[in-house]
Amino acid sequence: MTEIPAPSTFKVKSFGCQMNVYDGERMAEMLTAEGMTVVAEGENADLVVLNTCHIREKAVDKAYSDVGRLTRDDGSRPMIALAGCVAQAEGSEAQRRSKMIDLVVGPQAYHRLPAMVAAVGRGERPVDTDMPAISKFEALPARRKSAPSAFLTVQEGCDKFCTYCVVPYTRGAEISRAFADIVGEAQTLVDGGAREITLLGQNVNAWAGGLDKLIHAIAEIDGLKRIRYTTSHPADMTDELIAAHGEVDKLMPHLHLPVQSGSDVVLKAMNRSHSVESYLRTIKKVRAARPGIAISGDFIVGFPGETDEDFADTLAIVDAVGYASAYSFKYSARPGTPAATMEGAVDPQVMDDRLQRLQARLAEHSLAFNRATIGQDTRILVDRKGRLPGQMIGKSPWLQSIFVETEAAIGTMLDVTVTHALRNSLGGVLRNVEGAA
Numbered sequence: 420m421t422e423i424p425a426p427s428t429f430k431v432k433s434f435g436c437q438m439n440v441y442d443g444e445r446m447a448e449m450l451t452a453e454g455m456t457v458v459a460e461g462e463n464a465d466l467v468v469l470n471t472c473h474i475r476e477k478a479v480d481k482a483y484s485d486v487g488r489l490t491r492d493d494g495s496r497p498m499i500a501l502a503g504c505v506a507q508a509e510g511s512e513a514q515r516r517s518k519m520i521d522l523v524v525g526p527q528a529y530h531r532l533p534a535m536v537a538a539v540g541r542g543e544r545p546v547d548t549d550m551p552a553i554s555k556f557e558a559l560p561a562r563r564k565s566a567p568s569a570f571l572t573v574q575e576g577c578d579k580f581c582t583y584c585v586v587p588y589t590r591g592a593e594i595s596r597a598f599a600d601i602v603g604e605a606q607t608l609v610d611g612g613a614r615e616i617t618l619l620g621q622n623v624n625a626w627a628g629g630l631d632k633l634i635h636a637i638a639e640i641d642g643l644k645r646i647r648y649t650t651s652h653p654a655d656m657t658d659e660l661i662a663a664h665g666e667v668d669k670l671m672p673h674l675h676l677p678v679q680s681g682s683d684v685v686l687k688a689m690n691r692s693h694s695v696e697s698y699l700r701t702i703k704k705v706r707a708a709r710p711g712i713a714i715s716g717d718f719i720v721g722f723p724g725e726t727d728e729d730f731a732d733t734l735a736i737v738d739a740v741g742y743a744s745a746y747s748f749k750y751s752a753r754p755g756t757p758a759a760t761m762e763g764a765v766d767p768q769v770m771d772d773r774l775q776r777l778q779a780r781l782a783e784h785s786l787a788f789n790r791a792t793i794g795q796d797t798r799i800l801v802d803r804k805g806r807l808p809g810q811m812i813g814k815s816p817w818l819q820s821i822f823v824e825t826e827a828a829i830g831t832m833l834d835v836t837v838t839h840a841l842r843n844s845l846g847g848v849l850r851n852v853e854g855a856a
């Protein structure tokens with residue numbers, strides 16, 4: 420067995436949703452506060468935190484193979500922490516399956532990570548998948564630096580129990596952070612350099628105090644330019660939240676509202692608690708409040724019992740909504756979920772075929788949405804370098820990625836005119852750099 424010295428460098432690798440990205444950042448901040456330093460991409464770290472996702476099949480196998488790959492050429496390995504939703508689901512089983520995993524920490528327990536790392540140093544192999552009543556947020560250190568576009572978790576967990584989904588089991592029951600804590604963290608993020616904040620939650624619009632009120636409050640913060648929120652459940656789109664899209668200029672004209680299927684029969688079997696009609700009614704209200712808003716969604720094809728007609732209804736709702744972008748997945752049976760034991764499994768080839776057809780249809784709509792912005796003047800927040808030298812990429816209000824030739828730094832707002840549009844990216848020419856005459 421290899422000796423594991425106390426770590427002085429670390430790396431956190433996050434998979435899955437934006438909530439995991441946020442958690443990964445918080446874990447990194449904690450380890451930094453303990454005096455450890457993060458290593459650059461490609462470099463060896465003394466401690467590797469794998470912040471895993473459990474949403475689809477093979478997630479567990481992937482996590483174990485990621486662990487296995489951490490063995491270095493000389494046979495040594497870093498200290499390994501398994502975190503995230505696979506950690507929650509596997510618990511101590513993880514250390515039975517892989518001797519390399521030194522500690523296992525679930526998404527509601529990661530504020531204890533530094534103490535667990537210390538315990539590993541004493542020869543222990545700690546596992547913590549508790550979901551304590553007291554929120555971990557209170558135990559996290561204050562935030563200091565922030566990216567121009569920052570995430571802020573306001574709500575966690577899920578009480579919806581869609582029949583295909585593991586999230587209610589891996590993240591636990593819905594909890595909402597306190598208003599003052601969220602506004603305080605938003606202010607800290609802005610003080611630390613954030614210009615855009617995306618409010619996060621598994622069901623962010625189920626935030627207990629009314630997400631519209633939170634958005635109005637955060638919009639008051641000077642220096643904050645943009646607000647977004649994700650992911651929303653259709654059943655929690657209140658009239659007040661919809662109205663906020665027309666009232667708050669800083670709230671960007673984009674809404675991610677997963678529908679999953681266009682068939683009421685399938686939606687019912689999924690326990691989605693919205694119908695095709697109620698969903699379309701919501702979209703109509705949202706568009707009335709904020710004309711031109713970009714709608715994105717999530718889809719699952721091949722849910723048990725899905726017929727050709729059900730699938731045709733999904734294509735129909737895609738056409739009815741005209742999504743600006745979307746994620747689409749083949750149904751993946753998750754052990755322990757109600758759908759896993761439902762009859763009517765869809766043939767894998769049929770699933771492949773449906774996914775291809777759905778993605779082709781979604782691509783047409785994305786392209787149409789993006790092409791409609793050609794010739795328009797808009798503003799982007801630069802968030803990364805382009806592939807070519809002298810090229811930068813930023814997000815439009817509608818969350819499109821737009822390439823521009825510029826030397827402007829990450830975090831700059833640029834006025835651009837859209838000149839061309841593909842399905843996933845657009846090009847523009849620079850009209851004005853913020854701060855310039």
Ligand code: SAH
Pocket residue numbers: 474475583584585586621622650651652677679717718719748749750751752753
């Ligand atoms: N809370 C969000 C998203 C949860 S997971 C919501 O309710 O929409 C993100 C997406 O993964 C889901 O919207 C769904 O489309 C997909 N997904 C979840 N479980 C799945 C499964 N078992 N098989 C395939 N896709 C799944």
Ligand code: SF4
Pocket residue numbers: 577578579580581584585586587621622652
């Ligand atoms: Fe999963 Fe449904 Fe909850 Fe979303 S609302 S996290 S899909 S159970």
Ligand code: F3S
Pocket residue numbers: 434435436437438439471472473474503504585586589590
């Ligand atoms: Fe994955 Fe957990 Fe997010 S399962 S999608 S990392 S809530």
